[in-house]
Amino acid sequence: xxxxxxxxxxxxxxxDERFLRVYLTAMAVxxxxxxxxxxxxxxPWYRATPPPGTTKLGAFPQRLLLASxxxxxxxxxxxxxxxHVAWLAPLSITMSTVVFFQYGRNLRRDAPLRSTVLxxxxxxxxxxxxxxxxxxxxxxxxxxxxxxxLHMVYGE
Amino acid sequence: xxxxATSITPAExxxxxxxxxxxxxxxxxxxxxxxFLAVFAIAGDKxxxxxxxxxxxxxxxxxxxxxxxxxxxxxxxxxxxxxxWRRRDVAIRPVAIGAVALLILxxxxxxxxxxxxx
Numbered sequence: 713x714x715x716x717x718x719x720x721x722x723x724x725x726x727x728d729e730r731f732l733r734v735y736l737t738a739m740a741v742x743x744x745x746x747x748x749x750x751x752x753x754x755x756p757w758y759r760a761t762p763p764p765g766t767t768k769l770g771a772f773p774q775r776l777l778l779a780s781x782x783x784x785x786x787x788x789x790x791x792x793x794x795x796h797v798a799w800l801a802p803l804s805i806t807m808s809t810v811v812f813f814q815y816g817r818n819l820r821r822d823a824p825l826r827s828t829v830l831x832x833x834x835x836x837x838x839x840x841x842x843x844x845x846x847x848x849x850x851x852x853x854x855x856x857x858x859x860x861x862l863h864m865v866y867g868e
Numbered sequence: 869x870x871x872x873a874t875s876i877t878p879a880e881x882x883x884x885x886x887x888x889x890x891x892x893x894x895x896x897x898x899x900x901x902x903x904f905l906a907v908f909a910i911a912g913d914k915x916x917x918x919x920x921x922x923x924x925x926x927x928x929x930x931x932x933x934x935x936x937x938x939x940x941x942x943x944x945x946x947x948x949x950x951x952x953w954r955r956r957d958v959a960i961r962p963v964a965i966g967a968v969a970l971l972i973l974x975x976x977x978x979x980x981x982x983x984x985x986x
Contacts, residue, residue: 751928751931752925752927752928756927759929760927789980792983793978796909796978797978797979799938800902800971803901803905803942804902806898807895807898811891811894811895815891818885822888822891824961824964825891825895825960828895828960828964829895831971832967832971
């Protein structure tokens, strides 16, 4: 995208522009699908409340993490950041997609607009990365596979 | 040398470029939407009354209302600014600086150690 919008004398081809339109549209659709399924399908499982007297918390990930001081930060930092920051991704990438549809290769002529669209696109990737990392590693994988201690990297 | 029939001359391209207002409206609205997401998240976390208000879906809890309200705020802001600016050329630089500042602020405000300062 940055290469296509770079202010050079090389004119981007119509095929490149069409590819970027399709790519951005797919990214926007996938981003919305990810946050909607994450929020309304997966997250309710995560925050499910166990019946009173439940001692085995394996089916209640939020309560399992909060039950131990060695794992509670995975919820209070990891999950609480992930559940909100993930929503920046569809919002940002949708804006970038719409602006690219409106201006296309003419974005090359407007440096502040081009830079802002690229910035929002990068933030959407960053937000998706944060959400993916904190979702998959400390919160979902670790309680199942990692036990009470979170191993980020294993030595040889 | 004559251009192929499908080529667009720079002059024609200049005519076809929409006014910058539409782009400015889109980026400012995205910044506002992101900022509202962070503000609603903090409000929903800290104020019990808002926690109940934001619980649009019981299984999802306050997150459902926080995100729905932020998306509505984003779309309303976009519609308003688009209506105001779509036929105008707007100075993009100050709008862009404001939008990026709101976006960075929202990234920071959603980070729990910063959220907990409120």
